[in-house]
Amino acid sequence: MRASTERWAELALHPVRIRILGAVAGGRRTASDLSGLLPDVPQATLYRQIATLAKAGLLEVVEERKVGGATERVYAVPEGGVTPTAEALASTSREEHARYFTAFVSSLLSEFSRYLDREHIDLAADGAGYQQLVLHLTDEEFVRFAQGFAELVQPLLANDPGADRTPRLLATILLPLMKG
Secondary structure: OOOOHHHHHHHHOOHHHHHHHHHHOOOOEEHHHHHHHOOOOOHHHHHHHHHHHHHHOOOEEEEEEEEOOEEEEEEEOOOOOOOOOHHHHHOOOHHHHHHHHHHHHHHHHHHHHHHHOOOOOOHHHHOOOOOOOOOOOOHHHHHHHHHHHHHHHHHHHOOOOOOOOOOOOOOOOOOOOOOO
């Protein structure tokens, strides 16, 4: 990731840019693809936000091809992803973390609202849900849990989009709770 943590937050934690990054994650997309995936985003806004992300290095052009008289660019998320490094996050202030977390939760609310706006929803049939669980873990158990979770999810991140695949948002939040 090329942007500083503060610049990253300014760039990535924008509602439309979060949606663009989510739509491109794990695949390769053209602006036309993104327009189809984000039909509620005005085309001029979409193109402007794609250009902003590409200029900052949060999206990269992985292919260019001629389509008619124009050049069509194919975008992907850079190999290292778009999140700040652990070192960069460690130097982030409490206020900045609060701002980042607020943007994260806001994006979840926005995605859930879009889901609820569908003509027909069925949480069970759609595989949608939300819950909170408290896990009582030693540090070693937590490390094993995190490693197992990563091993479970990692191969799925390589799945290409397809007509038989439904994109599903998985958001995780892990917080140590106060004891007692």
